[in-house]
Amino acid sequence: MSSPPLAGGVTGPDGLRPLLAAVLDALAEGAVARGGPLPEGGPGAVELQLGKALDEVLPEQGQGAEEALRTLVTLMAAGAADPADPLCAAHLHAPPLAVAAAADLAASALNPSLDSWDQAPAASTLEALVTRALAAEVYGEAGTDSDALTATADALTTTGGTESNQLALLLARELLGSVQVLAGANAHHSVHRAAWLLGLPDPVTVPAPAGLLDPAALDEALTELPGPQLVVATAGTTDAGLIDPLDEIADLCAAHGARLHVDAAYGGGLLFSRTRRSKLQGLHRAHTVTLDLHKLGWQPVAAGFLAVRDPDDLAPLGFRADYLNAEDDTEAGLPDLLGRSLRTTRRPDILKTAVTWRALGRRGLGDLVDQVCVRAQEFADLIEAHEGFELYDRPALSTVLFRPRAADDEALAGIRRNLLAEGRAVLGRARLDGRLWLKATLLNPCTSTGDLAALLHLVEGHTPR
Numbered sequence: 152m153s154s155p156p157l158a159g160g161v162t163g164p165d166g167l168r169p170l171l172a173a174v175l176d177a178l179a180e181g182a183v184a185r186g187g188p189l190p191e192g193g194p195g196a197v198e199l200q201l202g203k204a205l206d207e208v209l210p211e212q213g214q215g216a217e218e219a220l221r222t223l224v225t226l227m228a229a230g231a232a233d234p235a236d237p238l239c240a241a242h243l244h245a246p247p248l249a250v251a252a253a254a255d256l257a258a259s260a261l262n263p264s265l266d267s268w269d270q271a272p273a274a275s276t277l278e279a280l281v282t283r284a285l286a287a288e289v290y291g292e293a294g295t296d297s298d299a300l301t302a303t304a305d306a307l308t309t310t311g312g313t314e315s316n317q318l319a320l321l322l323a324r325e326l327l328g329s330v331q332v333l334a335g336a337n338a339h340h341s342v343h344r345a346a347w348l349l350g351l352p353d354p355v356t357v358p359a360p361a362g363l364l365d366p367a368a369l370d371e372a373l374t375e376l377p378g379p380q381l382v383v384a385t386a387g388t389t390d391a392g393l394i395d396p397l398d399e400i401a402d403l404c405a406a407h408g409a410r411l412h413v414d415a416a417y418g419g420g421l422l423f424s425r426t427r428r429s430k431l432q433g434l435h436r437a438h439t440v441t442l443d444l445h446k447l448g449w450q451p452v453a454a455g456f457l458a459v460r461d462p463d464d465l466a467p468l469g470f471r472a473d474y475l476n477a478e479d480d481t482e483a484g485l486p487d488l489l490g491r492s493l494r495t496t497r498r499p500d501i502l503k504t505a506v507t508w509r510a511l512g513r514r515g516l517g518d519l520v521d522q523v524c525v526r527a528q529e530f531a532d533l534i535e536a537h538e539g540f541e542l543y544d545r546p547a548l549s550t551v552l553f554r555p556r557a558a559d560d561e562a563l564a565g566i567r568r569n570l571l572a573e574g575r576a577v578l579g580r581a582r583l584d585g586r587l588w589l590k591a592t593l594l595n596p597c598t599s600t601g602d603l604a605a606l607l608h609l610v611e612g613h614t615p616r
C-alpha cells in the first residue's frame with residue numbers, strides 16, 4: 152500500500168493542488184449555505200448538523216482525502232462565526248487577509264519547527280529578522296534617545312496576548328523576585344491568571360474609572376506597597392478599546408522604580424498608522440510590550456509577540472537540551488533557539504506576518520488600521536444621531552459600545568442572544584459603569600457604512616417595545 156501524498160518536497164505541490172481545489176470549493180459552498188455571519192439555531196442546531204454528517208469520526212475504512220476535505224471544510228464553513236462578515240463584530244477576532252492565509256499554507260507544508268536550527272534554517276533566520284523589526288517599531292520612537300535600544304530591542308513570538316502577558320510576568324519574577332503586580336481594573340483577565348500560574352501574590356487592582364487606569368490611584372498604590380513592583384497598563388482595553396495614559400504611567404514607574412509592562416494586544420496595531428501612532432505615546436518606555444497581530448494585523452491565529460526593550464531580560468528563558476542546543480553546537484555557530492520560547496516544537500507563525508508586511512508595506516497596514524478606526528467613528532455618529540440609542544463614548548480605537556434606550560440589562564443580553572440564535576449578527580457585551588452595553592469591535596476593513604446602518608437597524612428591530 153502506498154502512502155497518501157506528502158505536502159512537502161518537489162512533488163508536494165502536485166499532491167496539494169487538487170486538494171486545495173476541494174478546500175476552496177468547500178469554503179465557498181459552506182459560506183453560501185450559512186448565508187450570514189454565523190449559523191442559525193444556536194448550539195443545538197450546530198451539534199445536530201455535525202452529528203448527522205459525521206456518523207463516524209474515525210471510520211474503519213478511510214473515505215479518501217477529497218471527500219474528507221469536502222465534508223468537513225463545508226461543515227466548518229457553514230457553521231463558522233465568520234469575521235469576514237461585516238455583522239460578525241463581537242470580539243477581537245480579525246478576518247485574516249487572504250495573503251496571510253496563503254502564506255500559512257506554506258508554513259504547514261514545509262513544517263519547520265523553531266526549537267532548533269536544524270529543523271528551521273530559513274524560518275529561524277526569518278523569525279529573527281521579523282521580531283527585531285517589530286521590536287524596532289515599538290522601541291524606535293523618533294526623536295527620543297532610543298536609537299541605541301532600537302538596535303538591540305528584541306521580540307519573542309507567542310500564541311497570543313495571553314502567553315505574552317504570562318511571559319512578561321515570568322521575566323519580571325525572574326529578574327526581580329516575587330514581584331507585586333499592579334494592574335488596572337481594566338486589565339485583561341490573563342494578567343490575573345498569569346500571576347496565579349506563576350505563584351505570584353494576587354495582583355493589586357488599581358481603579359480605572361471611565362475605563363482608564365487612574366494615575367493618582369497608581370501613585371498611591373506604588374507608594375504604599377512594598378516592592379519589587381510590576382505595573383501592567385493596557386493600550387486598547389478589551390471592553391472599550393481605551394488606551395491608558397502611558398507616558399504618565401511610565402513617569403510614575405520611573406519615579407517609584409517599578410517595572411512596566413504594557414499590554415498592547417489590541418492597540419499595538421496603531422504603530423503602523425502614521426496618523427494614529429501618536430496615541431501610543433510612551434509605549435516605548437515599557438520594559439515589555441504585548442502585541443497581537445491576529446487582532447489589528449489581520450493574521451490568522453496565532454500571531455502574538457512579546458517585545459522586550461533589553462534583550463538581557465530574556466536570559467532567564469535560556470535552557471539546554473543536548474539534542475536541541477548542545478553547547479558545542481552553539482559554540483560551533485548553530486543558533487540556539489530554545490531560549491526564545493517556553494514551547495519546544497513551534498510553528499513558523501512568523502512567515503505569514505513577513506509575507507503580509509512585504510505585500511502591504513507599513514502604509515498598507517496603516518491604511519487598514521485607519522479604515523477600521525474611521526468605521527468606528529462613523530458607527531458612533533449613527534448611534535448618536537439615533538434617538539433610540541445611547542452611545543457609551545466616542546471610540547478611541549475601533550470598539551463601539553451602545554445600548555437601546557428602551558432596553559434594561561436583561562433585555563439587552565436577550566437581544567444579543569437572539570441575534571446569535573437567528574444567525575443574524577455577532578455582537579459582544581461589556582459591563583461598564585455598572586451597566587451592560589452592546590459591543591461592536593470593528594476589525595473588518597471591508598465593512599461599509601451601509602453595513603453599520605444595517606447592524607443598527609437589526610438591533611432596533613430586536614429591541615422589545
Ligand SMILES: *Cc1c(COP(=O)(O)O)cnc(C)c1O
Binds near residue numbers: 341414417
Ligand atoms: C486579546 C487580548 C489579550 C489576549 O490575547 P490572546 O491572543 O487572546 O491570548 C490580552 N490582552 C488584551 C488587552 C487583549 O485584547
